[in-house]
Amino acid sequence: MSEETRLREKLCACGASLFRRGLTFGSTGNLSVALPDGGWLMTPTNASLGELDPARLSKIDADGRHVGGDKPTKESFLHQAMYGERAGAKAVVHLHSTHSVAVSCLDGVDCENCLPPITAYYVMRVGRLPLVPYYAPGDAELAEAVRKLAGTHHAVLLANHGPVVAGSSLDAAMHATEELEETAKLYLLLRGSRVRPLTCEQVEDLRDKHSLW
Structure with a gap:
């Protein structure tokens, strides 16, 4: 082979795994x-990630x-923006996963880091998650907005849209995207409760010793 x-x-x-587990739906998301x-x-336009044909993937x-x-x-420019700024990138996942999108819609979210360091694996797999301002789907300016952040972040959250990792x-x-989605779910579940996130010292230690990028 x-x-x-x-x-x-x-x-x-x-793609089938993501679709089966409800992390994408309809013809949303692309890999x-x-x-x-x-x-x-790349996955083709208007294709369900649950029904991809190896022979019909876009080359x-x-x-x-x-x-x-x-x-x-039609969102291929998001992928190329990531590849263009990250020499070590070998794959890109973009989903409209429910909890991540919910966070991207919250008013007042920290645009420099949308999610707090709730768990060690979130810090190791995702790190800091900046918010990209809203642009209509297919808007070429979205690619430039992603490109500006991709050099220093391997994961970004598109406002009212979803993550690109x-x-x-x-x-x-895949693992980083799944960790992001689970952390978004935890964040929403914990809203209104007193939360004990990891300290700055704990975060730095994880980044120094265990960063998975």
Whole structure:
């Protein structure tokens, strides 16, 4: 089995897993993975992540041109903004996952860091999560807004939209996105309660010793 074939099957399996567990729905969300030749595989536009066909995945070359498969997701620019600013990125996950989107809609959320450091694994897998201002879907200015943050953050939250997460592998990007969603759920469950987040010293220790990016 070639590496491209393996990645095609892996991308489809990841999409099915996300869909089955309710982390995406309908035709929302999109995934991509870097190819050894410098191009990417992306999920097609208007495709359900629960019903992806390995043979129909969009293939993008290293210059950003669509060279095979179905037409790529209309949010492909989000993926390319991440890849362009993060040399170590090998995969990008963008979802409209319920709890993360809910946080992105809250008035008064900290735009520099949307979620507090509630758990160690959130700090290790996600770190700081900035909020990208709202832009209409497909607006080219959204790509520039993401690009400005991608150099220093591998995960961002799009206002009234959802998370975009890059990883050093598809598994890493998936795990970070799932951790983000669970932390968003915890944050919403704990609203109104007295919360004991990790201290600054604990956060720094985790970043120094256990960062998973």
